Structure formats: structure tokens, C-alpha cells
Amino acid sequence: MSVLSCEQVRDLAEGFVLGALDPVQTHDVRDHLATCTEAHPEMDELGAVVPYLAESVEPVEPPVELKGRITAAIEAELRAGRRADAAADRLISSLGAGSVRPAAAAVVETPSPAPAPVAERLPAPAPIDLATERARRRSPVRWLAAIAAVLVIAALGAWNIGLSSQLSTAQQQQAAVDRVLAIAQQPGGQAAILVPGAGGGPAGLAAVASDGSFALAMHGLAATSGSQVYEAWVIAPSGSPVPIGSFAVGSDGNGALSAARVPVASGLTVGLTREPNAGATTPTLPMVVSGVTAQGS
Amino acid sequence: MSDASARVAGRLNSAADDADRAVLEAIAGGDHGAIEVLYERYKTMAYGLALRITGDASLADDVVQEAFVGAWRNAGRYATERGSVKTWLLAIVHHRAIDAIRRRRPTTELPEHEEAPPPSLTLPDVWSEVAGRLDREEILGALATLSPVQREALELGYFSGLTQQEIAVRTNAPLGTVKSRMRLGLLQMRRAMLGAPPDGGEPA
Numbered sequence: 001m002s003v004l005s006c007e008q009v010r011d012l013a014e015g016f017v018l019g020a021l022d023p024v025q026t027h028d029v030r031d032h033l034a035t036c037t038e039a040h041p042e043m044d045e046l047g048a049v050v051p052y053l054a055e056s057v058e059p060v061e062p063p064v065e066l067k068g069r070i071t072a073a074i075e076a077e078l079r080a081g082r083r084a085d086a087a088a089d090r091l092i093s094s095l096g097a098g099s100v101r102p103a104a105a106a107v108v109e110t111p112s113p114a115p116a117p118v119a120e121r122l123p124a125p126a127p128i129d130l131a132t133e134r135a136r137r138r139s140p141v142r143w144l145a146a147i148a149a150v151l152v153i154a155a156l157g158a159w160n161i162g163l164s165s166q167l168s169t170a171q172q173q174q175a176a177v178d179r180v181l182a183i184a185q186q187p188g189g190q191a192a193i194l195v196p197g198a199g200g201g202p203a204g205l206a207a208v209a210s211d212g213s214f215a216l217a218m219h220g221l222a223a224t225s226g227s228q229v230y231e232a233w234v235i236a237p238s239g240s241p242v243p244i245g246s247f248a249v250g251s252d253g254n255g256a257l258s259a260a261r262v263p264v265a266s267g268l269t270v271g272l273t274r275e276p277n278a279g280a281t282t283p284t285l286p287m288v289v290s291g292v293t294a295q296g297s
Numbered sequence: 298m299s300d301a302s303a304r305v306a307g308r309l310n311s312a313a314d315d316a317d318r319a320v321l322e323a324i325a326g327g328d329h330g331a332i333e334v335l336y337e338r339y340k341t342m343a344y345g346l347a348l349r350i351t352g353d354a355s356l357a358d359d360v361v362q363e364a365f366v367g368a369w370r371n372a373g374r375y376a377t378e379r380g381s382v383k384t385w386l387l388a389i390v391h392h393r394a395i396d397a398i399r400r401r402r403p404t405t406e407l408p409e410h411e412e413a414p415p416p417s418l419t420l421p422d423v424w425s426e427v428a429g430r431l432d433r434e435e436i437l438g439a440l441a442t443l444s445p446v447q448r449e450a451l452e453l454g455y456f457s458g459l460t461q462q463e464i465a466v467r468t469n470a471p472l473g474t475v476k477s478r479m480r481l482g483l484l485q486m487r488r489a490m491l492g493a494p495p496d497g498g499e500p501a
């Protein structure tokens with residue numbers, strides 16, 4: 001589904017290949033080309049010389065220390081990847097070892113009009129096998145599915161309320177987790193595991209797509225009251241916190257948020273703060289949970 | 298460049314492409330140090346491009362750093378794309394540099410650009426064969442065949458980070474005029490590059 005027609009895309013071709021469109025147009029053209037079944041030879045015809053514009057520039061020797069900065073940045077990212085692994089371990093341990101199994105059996109009795117077949121997607125009630133999960137978890141996107149399942153199951157297990165409301169909450173949580181997974185698994189999508197600085201407590205997942213789509217699903221948050229909200233923040237490696245949106249949390253402890261056009265960079269920090277009101281422009285520290293996004297492969 | 302040296306350069310180019318691909322495979326396979334090989338090979342082109350776009354040495358440092366870290370991160374995805382590693386890498390540098398200056402420009406809305414480099418182009422064989430052998434002098438020669446307004450439109454479009462709309466305002470020309478200057482400029486440059494024989498003779 002493209003917002004632009006082939007004709008409009010042809011008209012924007014020279015701006016697109018040069019990188020001289022505004023971000024919305026660029027996104028729309030890219031979107032069109034990714035899904036269009038028609039040929040767009042004008043892109044090749046006009047774009048073929050563009051790489052040579054880059055090569056027309058006079059080469060300049062960069063400062064000597066730049067090479068060291070690059071290798072240091074790569075090492076830092078490798079370490080962050082290992083931290084994400086450790087965070088995943090903690091999360092799976094804390095959620096997977098606990099009250100994982102109860103509600104799954106009840107959910108099987110889902111009334112038929114239920115939109116999402118929650119039960120089918122819940123893994124067997126057996127606890128998560130940590131060794132297996134650790135082995136699977138070389139790439140962030142591979143461990144996502146496991147953690148997503150844990151989030152849903154843990155949410156179910158934690159409640160002692162009527163079946164029907166439990167069910168709809170479970171479906172909401174499943175839908176929220178699905179949104180996160182869909183974004184994380186897009187090409188260029190990134191995901192973060194959100195955990196508190198120390199100890200157990202709330203946990204969740206966030207994902208950012210390369211087009212700036214964002215989704216977050218949380219479990220175990222303390223309920224908000226009055227005008228209180230949880231505000232989500234995205235912090236680029238060299239930027240300041242950008243507020244993404246806010247949500248209130250009820251007694252189930254679940255929270256979800258979707259947004260479009262959040263800042264995109266690699267290694268984004270995603271965090272949640274508890275704010276007295278919606279609309280905060282600077283975060284009230286400390287972060288309730290935070291995590292750094294990593295790209296799948 | 299003499300005929301003989303141009304032919305040698307052409308062969309070296311294709312050997313360099315193979316070597317570059319091998320480096321990316323090594324990176325994707327977990328050899329994190331291999332990025333240094335790529336860096337040594339393209340640092341001056343990458344830095345020159347970043348500096349030309351940003352006009353700011355410290356911003357250019359950041360851009361080149363981000364671009365090489367991005368190339369390291371995405372090395373595994375390169376394999377399925379077309380075009381040389383050099384083209385791919387310089388496209389990442391270009392993209393990051395444009396992002397950097399647009400972010401810094403207070404009047405522009407913060408562009409939420411995508412991470413990925415622009416989609417690769419399916420280049421006809423004859424084109425990559427001819428164009429891949431041209432050196433910088435010959436590329437500049439092809440640019441010189443453009444009319445001044447066409448060249449200005451291309452340069453503003455590619456190096457300034459301005460959108461077509463902004464270029465229209467800046468050059469005091471209607472948007473349609475800016476678009477057709479860019480279009481004609483790109484086509485003329487292509488013609489001039491194809492007209493320049495690969496052995497370094499005079500452009501046709």
C-alpha cells in the first residue's frame with residue numbers, strides 16, 4: 001500500500017537519487033519502490049551517476065586518531081551486545097523461573113470471537129529452558145521471540161482476576177508484544193530489553209524500525225494514579241532525551257505504547273520514567289527501566 | 298592519465314572490488330578487525346566527502362566514524378546488494394553527512410532519516426564497466442560538460458543537504474526548473490561518462 005502513485009514517484013526520481021527530498025517524501029518513495037510491481041527504470045537511469053558525484057570530491061586525509069575512535073566504538077558496541085545478552089538472561093531468569101504456567105490452560109477456552117488466538121501462540125507451560133535460550137541468543141532478534149512469550153505468560157500468571165478480563169488483558173498484552181516484534185523484525189529494526197538498573201521488577205521490550213516506528217510493551221509496572229503517567233524516552237548516543245509518549249498503568253501492571261517517527265540511530269537508549277503529568281519535556285530521574293537497542297541480523 | 302595506466306587502473310578497480318567483498322565477508326564472519334582494512338583503503342575519500350558536505354572537521358569526524366561503524370554492523374547485508382563496496386560505503390557516508398547537517402540546521406524539522414543506505418541500483422553491465430574505470434579527473438571532466446546551472450543544481454542537491462524546495466528558494470528559481478536542471482544534469486553527466494572511452498581518450 002503506497003501513498004504515492006508510480007507517476008508521482010517518477011516525478012520525484014531525480015530528487016530521490018540525489019538525496020534532495022524531504023524526509024517524508026524520501027520515506028514515501030522508498031516505500032513505493034519496496035512494494036511496487038511496476039518497473040522504475042528512471043531510478044537507474046538517473047541514479048547511475050550519483051556515486052560518481054561522491055568520487056568527484058577531493059580526498060582528504062582524516063585526523064590520525066579517527067581510526068582509534070572507530071575501533072573503540074565497535075568494541076563498545078560489542079560490549080553493549082554482551083550486556084544485552086546479560087540483561088536477557090536476567091529477564092528470562094526472573095520471569096521464566098517464577099509463576100509462568102497457571103493461566104495457559106484457562107486461555108484455551110477462549111471464546112470464539114476473540115481476535116487473537118492467544119493460546120496457540122503461548123508456548124507449552126513448561127518453564128523456559130535457560131540454557132537453550134542463552135544458546136539461541138547470539139542475535140537480539142532471535143531472543144526476542146522467547147522474551148516476548150515470557151512477557152505474555154508472566155502477565156497471565158500474575159493475575160487473579162476474572163477469566164474474561166484476564167483474557168482481554170492477555171490479548172492486549174499479546175497485541176502489544178506483537179507490535180514490538182513486528183517492528184524489531186523489519187530490516188534495520190532494532191530492539192531493546194527494558195529492565196531496571198538493579199534487581200527485579202518491571203520488564204519489557206521496545207523496538208525501533210528504520211523508519212522511526214516505535215513500539216513498547218511492559219509488564220510489572222506499578223500502577224499510576226491521578227494524572228501520573230509513564231513517559232517513554234529515546235536517547236540517541238550523542239543526543240538528549242526525546243519524549244515519545246506516555247501511558248497510564250492499571251492494576252495489571254501492563255503498559256504499551258506505539259509511536260511514529262521517533263529519532264533513529266544505532267544504539268538508542270530507550271527508557272521509562274514516572275512523571276506527575278503527561279507532557280514532560282525532561283525526564284524525572286531515575287529511569288524506571290531502560291535498555292539499549294541492538295540490531296538483529 | 299595515460300592509456301596504459303588507465304587500463305591498469307581498470308583492472309585494479311575490479312581486483313579491488315573483489316578484495317573489498319572479501320573484507321566485508323570477513324567482517325560479517327566475525328573478524329571485527331577487518332574494518333581497519335576498509336578504513337585504510339577509503340578513509341581519504343570518505344573524509345573528503347564528509348568534509349565537503351558538512352564543512353566542519355569535527356562533524357566530519359563523527360560522520361566518518363558513524364559510517365564505518367555502520368558498515369561494520371551491516372557488512373553481512375552487503376552481500377546481496379549490487380554495486381561496489383566503495384559505492385556502498387560512500388553512500389553511507391553521504392547519507393550520514395546529510396543527516397548530520399540537517400539535524401544541525403535549526404530551521405529544518407528534525408529529519409528522522411533511515412539507517413539503511415539508499416537502495417542499490419541495478420546498473421547495466423556496460424555502465425559499470427565504463428564508469429568503474431573512470432578516475433576522478435575524468436569524472437570532473439564529465440561534470441564540466443554540464444551547464445553551470447545544471448552543475449549547481451546537482452551540487453546543491455547532492456552536497457548541501459537542502460531539499461529541492463529549499464534549493465528553489467535559494468537559487469530563486471521555480472521548483473520545476475530546479476527539478477529539470479537536476480534531471481538534465483544527471484542525464485548529461487551519464488552521457489559524458491559513457492562517451493569517455495575507458496582507455497582514457499578524449500570524451501566523444
